[in-house]
Amino acid sequence: MTKVEEKHAGNGSLVGKSQLPLEEKHQANDKPEANGKAKVSPKQEADGKGDTPRKSLNLYSWQEIQRHNQETDQWLVINRKVYDVTSWADRHPGGRRVLNHYAGEDATDVFRAMHLELDIARLYLKPLLIGELAPGEPSQERNKNAQLVEDFQELRRTLEAMNMFSANLGFFSLHLIQILILEALAWLMLWHFGNGWPITICISFLLTISQAQSSFLQHDTGHLSIFKKSKWNHLMHRFVMCHLKGLSVKWWNHRHFQHHTKPNIYPKDPDIDVGPLFLVGDLQPIKYGKKKIKYIDYEKQHLYFYMVGLPLLMPVYFNLQSMQVMYLGRYWKDIVWVSSFYIRYFITFGPFYGIFGTVLLIYLVKFLESPWIACVTQMSHIPMKMSREENRDWLSTQVLATCNVEQSFFNDWFTGHLNFQIEHHLFPTMPRHNYQKVAPLVRSLCAKHGLQYVNKPILKAFGDIVRSLKKSAALWMDAYYE
Incomplete structure (x- = not known):
């Protein structure tokens, strides 16, 4: 045991975003109170000048830490x-x-990657501090490549110095204006031409584009500090996610952050937990096959993906999950905001289609949006490595589980810049308008350490979804019929 000053040189607080502690626990004077401890300003804490006393901290080995x-x-x-x-x-x-x-x-790296306002995050860490690594212990687990970890951290420091984590308010404002124009244009067409089938089809496509682009914008508002004031970021996130999309912020946070921290890791990434309808990767098909599990004919699961997965992801799976999380968690703010989505549709389109027709319009739009979003989100993950926990470093974890799609004006717009999935996963709080600028540096670092940086054409990326499902089906068949 040794005396050390309880001061954090750390990088924030673990995945879950500092924006929510600010929203839910921040006091009016911007001085959060952590577990009853004395209030300390973020600046004092960051500088190590808080009034909290020193206390004795234990020294721990990695062997002991890994038992907890x-x-x-x-x-x-x-x-x-x-x-x-x-306890927290x-x-x-x-x-x-x-x-x-x-x-x-x-x-350390996931901590830094997923948080925006580090000074505030450190305040919540402070009461949880119990010790530090013993002097003879490496900074990471012994199985990790210390040089790779240091090189990645140096890359992040370089990008921070280049101001790559600062959002361009004009970029995101134009994106929001695009969405609002599409929404307004759909209503104006309906008001001027009436609700005939040709007009209904046209406005459905306009609203589909609006919904898809809203999906990309809510990704930004959920990850980035677009505004200087945190409360405006929270408000914008709820406006886009709940009011424009009709989905719960809490549901998205709790699901999406798990995906970002451990992508393609069983059973930690909920995005690859798609059984029993689909079997993905190499492990799950063999497991089902050896246990003689056959809920559907998995040999044809690539066809089910077209018939079920693509069209029903948004209108059924995501919507039901979102409603379930809001109801069971009693997330009243989300319930009110999501209700505003449906109220807006009924006020806007109800006079033309009636209540039942408006409900059909909502789900028609989500039905049309679903294949778009499903392809964009799945093309960068399903074909990549899936495994159980291997405790890799942050860079390797993200690069092995993700791939990029070639850059072009159309690809950037169509995917909401999520064609730069590697950069998005490595730096979730980086504005997407900067992904293209940092991609060469990431590629160079991957080459230095022998990590494959996958970048493919968009049509090949779409096709790889089906090819990977067929490969998984073949593994299931081999195990099932052996």
């Missing part, structure tokens, strides 16, 4: 400091599961 990796016993390491987050997990704004995903591991 259970749901009821969770320790994290951030910049060589050891934190016990067990249920209050974590990003959901309790993302903390458990890194229990017993070094969380």
Whole structure:
């Protein structure tokens, strides 16, 4: 045991976004109170000049830390400091599961990647500090490549110095204006020409484009600090996600942050938990096959993907999940905001289509949007490596699970710049208008350490979804009929 000053040189707080602690726990004077401790200004904390006393911290080895990796016993390491987050997990704004995903591991890079306002995040960390790594211990687990980790952290420092994490308000304002124009144009066409079938089809496509582009914008508002004031970021996120999309912010946060922290990792990434309807990757098909599980004919699952997965992802699967999370969690803010989405549609289109017709219009638009969003989100993950937990470094974890689609004006617009999925996963809080600028640096770092940086044409990326489903089906068949 040694005396050290309780000061964080760390990089923030683990995945779940600092924006939500600000919204839910921040006091009126912008001085959050963490577990009853004395209030300290973010600047004082960042400078290590708070009024909190010194206290004795234990020294720990990695061997001991790695034993605390259970749901009821969770320790994290951030910049060589050891934190016990067990009792705080249920209050974590990003959901309790993302903390458990890194229990017993070094969380420095994921910590830094997923948080915007680090000074505030450090205040919530402080009461959880229990010790630090012993002097002889490496900063990461011994199985990780220390040079690779250092090179990635140096790359991030370089990008920060280049101002690559600052959002261009004009870029996102134009994106929002595009969405609002499409919404207004759809109503004006209906008001001027009436509700005949040709006009209904036209406005459905306009609203589909608006919904798809809203999906990309809500991705921005959920990850980025577009405005200087946090409350405006929270408000914009709710406006886009709940009012424009009709989906719950809480549902998206808790699901999406798990995906970002452990992409394509069983069972930590909910985006690859699509059984029993589909089997993806190499492990799940073999598991089902050996257990003789056959809920559907998985040999034809690529056809089910076209018939079921593409059209029903948004109108059925995501909508039902969102409603379930809001109801069971009693997330009243989300319920009110999502209600405003349906109220807006009934006020705008109800006089032309009636209540039942407006409901059909809503789900027709979501039905048309669904294949677009499903292809854009799945083309960068389903064909890539899926595995159980291997405790890799942040760079390797993200690069192995993601791939890019070639850059072009159309690809950028059609995918909302999510064609730069590698950069998006490595730097979730980076504005998407900067992905193209940093991609060459990321590619160079991957080449230095022998990591394959996959970049493919968009049509090949779409085709790889089906090819990967066929490959998984073949693995299932081999195991099932052996």
